[in-house]
Amino acid sequence: MSTLSFKTKVGLRVLQIVRSLSRMLKLGSGSVIGGRLLLLVSKNALNDMSKGKSVVLVSGTNGKTTTTALISGIITGYGNKVATNALGANMEAGIANSLAISLDSSVCVFEVDEHWLEEIMGKTAPQVVVLLNLSRDQLDRTTEVRVLAQRWKKALSENLSVKVVANADDPLVAFCASDHPSTTWISGGNRWLTDAISCPNCGTNLKIESNNGTGIKYYCSNCNFAKPNPTFNVLAKDGSFSVAMADGDDLLKDIKISLPGSFNGLNSAFALIASKLMGNEDLSQSVEHITNIKEIAGRYSLKNVASLGVGIRMMLAKNPAGWVEALNLISSDSNPVIFAINAEIPDGKDPSWLYDVPFEIVNSKYVVAAGKRVLDLATRLAYADFIFEVADDYHNLFKSTNFIEQIKAIQGLERIDLIANYSAFQDLLKMEFV
Amino acid sequence: MDSVICIVDVLPELLGTYGDYGNVIVLAKRLQLRGFKVRIIQATADKSIPQTGDVYVLGGGEDSPQSEAAKILRNSKSLNIAYDNGSFVFGVCAGFQILGNSFVADNKVEEGIGLADFYSVRGSRRSVGELVINSDIFGPNYLLSGFENHGGVTVLGQDVEPLGRVLIGKGNGYNESGNSSYKTDNSTDPMQLSFNKYSRSIDDKFSSKMTKKTPIQFRDGILSKRLLCTYMHGPVLARNYKLADFILNQIVPIEDEVDALGRLNTYSERLRTERLKSTL
Structure with a gap:
């Protein structure tokens, strides 16, 4: 707290008042408006408050909230105090608010709206960034997905020290992270390739092979773009998943989870690997903290x-x-x-x-x-x-x-x-x- | 009815960003329920585009896939050959622009395949929202309703007719009769056209729009004997089943009212009406 700037301290005071008022008047938590006022008073509040903390950011079109909750569950399970935006307020104001109300946390786990990743990375200097997937979403008000991929690529090129956990089976994610010096690649299948049928690099149609919902292979016949070599292979089923090293050694075998859907097996693997990069090396121990999670923000309840x-x-x-x-x-x-x-x-x-x-x-x-x-x-x-x-x-x-x-x-x-x-x-x- | 009607979904992996496959589903289903056999060909870039389809459907896409699609179509010439031999072509949004003389993608002017005389330039702001047009095909009693999301302005050549007049939205964003709301920057180069703020007011009701000819009325799409294009993107034929049947009628004589289509027509009509009301 003592390292915070005067402006941020004033901003935090404003945020506290808004929260109290909002609760008194039963207007909800006041989280986004509080966060906005905080940023209005101190535009560097996010840089200020995240200084000295370990930060993990999770972004992608789908699975952000779940993966964020799983990482948060693992890190909390190890006895750390975590700041997180569990309810999905994933732009700057929501993230600033989440951090402001957990200032005594040592670790921050935030989901970040795909369009805000560049900005939030710049302001929070994360140790780990998790890139789940990119696909078409709300095209009437957002950028078409390839433009977004370009922006992610640029953001990563400006943050060379961050450790990236990226989906090797999503060609758009692979395009973003393949030049980064510290990328851990996870391969666990991809049922939606419709937005990445042409090469993100040169536009030629990608050759896609053996897409059976587990691992896929793809490459461009025109330029040298191809699926990166996976660091970990994940076999996810409805209700269980396995993680193996690329050379075939099993790290986790048929782990039962309480969340339904093979996609949640894959999200679990992303959460475990991200936590590993945060220093929690033992996957078998980490996984204990998430196997009983049954619902996330009402989902699957x-x-x-x-x-x-x-x-x-x-x-x-x-x-x-x-x-x-x-x-x-x-x-x-x-x-x-x-x-x-x-x-x-x-x-x-x-x-x-x-x-x-x-x-x-x-x-x-x-x-x-x-x-x-x-x-x-x-x-x-x-x-x-x-x-x-x-x-x-x-x-x-x-x-x-x-x-x-x-x-x-x-x-x-x-x-x-x-x-x-x-x-x-x-x-x-x-x-x-x- | 032993013959098979062939619907070609043209480069769906490049031109299919906005649920455009919906138009193929609608055309196919409405033929099948009338007793026709239907073959759908997904003409992806790794295959050759057939030249003998009955109807070719092109959808919307992002800039770089749009340029790639135009390149493939220019090189193969299959679509031009099919069109010249009598096939019907239905183009939506990016797929519409490709069929003209030129369009702009990633800030570059790209050559189209020239099925008709028109060209597209970049407007100064994106047009996003409900699009309502009045087409001579149906008259004022059946307005076409869609959603547009594009940055283009399309200018039709002298002999090219639009699909209809825009009542709500922007469509082509241009009126060839001269009363347009575009600045030409004192330049004769059509590529210099820049789009000014759309000047229609939303509270003009449809009825007055249909009776009173407004000085600035944009056009949408194009319509010729075997070519129909529009900026109403995505599954426009699901929302406007009569437009789907109009296209089918150009390919093969079809019966108007068929019992099996009742449920589809009912939902489609309720949807179209609800969307029209939402824009009033």
Whole structure:
């Protein structure tokens, strides 16, 4: 605290007042507005507050919140006090606020919005940066993904001392980090290559081989761009994962985790390797701290619905790559599913991407379409040959005798899955279903 | 109906950024439900582009994939040959621009494949939002609704007709009759065109727009016998099923009302109406 500048100290005082007021008036935590005021008073607050702390940053289109929570879980498990933005406020103001309220922490684990990575790296001088993936997301208000990749590449070239943990199976990530002198490469498969079919370096179509959801191979036939040699290979399945050295030596074998989906096995591996680079060398010990994590910021939580006798598993999918993973997760059972789509500002105002999602792979399921853009979704589902219901109101849905009868008639019913995009998910998380 | 209708999805890995495959799904499904056999060819860059497709669909893309796609199409000439031999071509956004004489990507002027006489330049700001147009194909009773997200301004040659007049949004961002809202920087070089602030007011209601000819009315897309292009990006045919059927009718005679299409038409129509209302 004593190393903080006068301005930052004043800013922190302002932030405290905003937080107290916001709580008193029941306006929420005041986290982003508090962070903004802090930065207004002291624009170097983030540099100031992060000085002397170990910092890990996690960025990518999908998996940021989960991977951040897992790293945070591991580092906390070793007895460290961690500052983290667990609720996903991942731009400068949110990060500044998270740090301000945990000033006595020794380690910072922050998820960073893809568009803010350059800036936050510059201000926090991280020891480790985790680069998960890059794919199309909210194209109406953000940069097309290749422009973003260029910016990441530049940010890394300006931070040569940072240790990078990068996804070798994402050609755009590989393009960003392949020149960096300290990159640890993780290979664990990639189901979404649609944004990286042409070479990020020269534009020629990449040759992609053996993409079976585990490891992939790709290279450019025109320039020398190719998949980097993995440092670690990950075999992730729904509910378990293994990590091996590139030469084949197993480091972790069939570790059971409580989070569903092979993508969370891969996220777990990223978290473990990032923690290793922070000094927690023993992966077997580290993994103990995350195997029991069952939900993250409401994701994968089970909501009870009294009228049905089964729970609703809450899942978030914000963009085509996220939906591909979520649909794969639910494709092998007969449980019904509710899809909910909004197109508010945080979701992107244009749901054209619904046609990039291969809904067809689950079109034998009983489906309910919901959300503020339910007609976009319903049209998409109709073209994908679904039999579905349209829910204009969630509460009425769970009281509808037709819905209850349909659900109860399903053989082997274990639960209802719910997959929603960002603001639809937030709406649903707040609701009590009865 | 033994013949197979062939839909060619042109370079989908380069021109498919905005859910553009939706247009292929819609065309195929609407043919199948009418009893036609359909073949979809994903003409990716590692394969040769067929020259005998019935309809070619080109979607949107980022700058460098757009340039790459144009290069491939210029070199192979397959699309030009198919078009000259009577195939129908449907181009959206970046896929629209490629079909003209030239376009701008990554700040460079790129040569198009010249299926029709038009060119595109870079506007001074990106156009993002709902796009509503009134096309002579359907008259004022069926407005076309889409979403645009592009930085281009497209200028049509003398003999090229637009798809329609823009009521909401920007579309081509240009009106060839002279009343445009662009500065030409006192230059005769069309490449110097720069886009001024869009001057329409959002509270003009559709009805007044249709009855009163406004002095500045942008055009959207192009329409000729075998070529239809628009800036309404992504799955525009899902939202406007009549436009999908219009295209199909150019390829093969189709029945208008088919029971099997009822559900698709109902949702599509409800969606189009909801989006139109959202812009009022």
